[in-house]
Amino acid sequence: MSTLDLGQVRTRKRVHREAILLTILLALAWIALIILLSIAAPLVAPYGYADQQPMLRLRPPAILGHDNPFLFGSDNLGRDVFSRTLYGIRYSIIIALSGTLISTFIGVAMGMLAARLRGWWEETIMMLVDIQASLPFIIFAITIVAFFGKGFWLLAVIVGLAGWGRYARLARGLVLDAETVGYAAALRVLGAGSSRIYIRHILPNIVSALVVQMTLNFPEVILLETGMSFLGLGVQPPLTSLGLLINESRNYLMLAWWMAAVPGAVIVLTTLSISLLGDWLRDVMDTKLR
Template sequence: MSVLDIGRRVRIGRRWGKPPPVAIAIAFLWIAVILAASIAAPAIAPFGYAEQQPLLRLKPPAILGYDNPFLFGSDHLGRDVFSRVLYGIRFSIVIALFGTVLGMLIGVVLGMLAARLRGWWEEAIMMLVDIQASLPFIIFAITVVAFFGKSFWLLVLIVGFAGWERYARLARGLVLDAETTGYAGALRALGAGSPRIYVRHILPNIVGALIVQMTLNFPEVILLETGLSFLGLGVQPPLTSLGLLVNESRNYIVLAWWMAAVPGAVIVLTTLSVSLIGDWMRDHFDARLR
C-alpha cells in the first residue's frame, strides 16, 4: 500500500468520524431554543412552576389529543409539566453554566501557577489534580451537603468544583508550550512582567482551547447536577430543575410516564447537542487536529 493510499484512508476516516453538518445545525438550533426558553420562561409558561391544581392531577398530555389545559400533562400535584420543565431548564442551565465557569477559573489559575512557579509548587498542584481526578465525586458531594446543608449556591460551588483538574492540566500544558515556543521569553527579555505576559499574551492564545474544553465538559456538568438533584442533594422545592423533575416522577412511571419522559428527553437532547457542538468546535479550532 502506498503512502497516498494511507493518506486517503486517513482522510476518509476523519470525514466519517465527524458529525454530519445537519446534526450540527440541529444541535445549534436546539441549544438556541433551550436558551430562549430559559430566558423567556416567565412569559412562555402558561402556569407557575409551583401552581397546584389537585383536581387536575396526573392528566395526560394535551398534545396527544386529550382534553385538558396541560400541553405535556400534569404531575401528581396538578402542576403543569410544560411550565415546570421550562423553569427546570432555567435553573439547570444557570447551575451548569456558573459551575462550568467556576471550574474553569479554578483550573486555569492553578494550571498557570503550576507552569509558572515550577518546582515543588508544581508538584503540589499536580498532586491535587491527581487527587481530584481519583476522588469519587458523588461521595464528596454527599459529605459536603451533610456538613453544610442544602442550598442553591452551595450546589453551584459543588458542581463548579467538579472537573477543574481537566482545565488545570490543559492550562499547564498550553502555558508550558507557550514558554517553549519563545514568544513568552522574548517578551520577558523586553522587560514585560509575568502578570502582563500571562494575562495579555498567553491567555488570549489559549482561550480557544479552554472554550472547546468547556463545551466538552458542559454536558457532564448538566448530568452531574441532574444526578445530585435526583438523589435529593441538589435543587430543593419549591424551586425546580430537570433532575428534580425526574426525581419526583419515580413513583409515577406507570401512571404518568410523561412526568419522566419530558424532562428526560430535554436532558438527553441538550447534553447530546452540546457534545456535538463541542466535537465540532474541537475539529475546527484545535490546530493539532488539522
C-alpha cells in the same frame, strides 16, 4: 485511481461535510431554543412552576389528543409538566453554567500558577489535581452537604469544585507548550513582566482550547446537577430543576410516564447537542487535526 473514483470520493466527502454541517446547525438551533426558553420561562410558561390543581392531577398530554389544558400533561399534584420543565431548564442551566465557570476559573488559575512557579509548587498543585480526580464525586458532594446544608448556589459551587482538575492539567500543558514557542522568551527579553506575559499574551492564545474543553465538559456538569437533584442533594422544592422533576416522577412511571419523559428528553437532547458542538469546535480549532 481513475477520474470516476476521484469524483465518487469527492462526492462522498461533500455529502459527509453537508451532513456534519446540518447536524451542527440542528444542535445550535436546539441550544439556542433552550437558552431562549430558560430566559423567557416566566413569559412562555402557561402556569407557575408551583401552581397546583389537585382535581386535574396525572392528566395525559394534550398534545396526544387528550382533552385537558396541559400541553405535556400534569404531575401528581396537578402541576403543569410543561411549565415546570421550562423553569427546570432555567435553574439547571444556571447551575451548570455557574459550575462550569467556577471549574474553569479555578483550574486555569491553578494550572497557570503551576506552570509559572514550577518546583514544589507545581508538584503540590498537581498532587491536589490527582486527589480531586481520585475522590468519588458523590462522596465529596454528600460531605459538603452534610457540613453546609442544601442550597441552590452551594450546588453550583459543589459542581464547580468537582471538575477543576482537568482544566488545571489542560492549562498547565498549554502554558508549558506556549513557553517553548518563543514569543514568551522574546517578550521577557523586551522587558515584559511575567504577569503581563501570562495574562496579556499566553492566556488569549489558549482561550480557544479552554472554550472547547468547556463545551465538552458542560454536558457532564448538567448530568452532575441532575444526578444530585435526583438523589435529593440538589435543588429543593418549591424550586425545580430537570433532575428534581425526574426524582418526583420515579413513583409514577407506570401511571404518568410523561412526568419523566419530558424532562428526560430535554436532558438527552441538550447534552447531545452540546457534545456535538464541542466535538465540532475541537475539529475546527485544532490546527493539528486540520
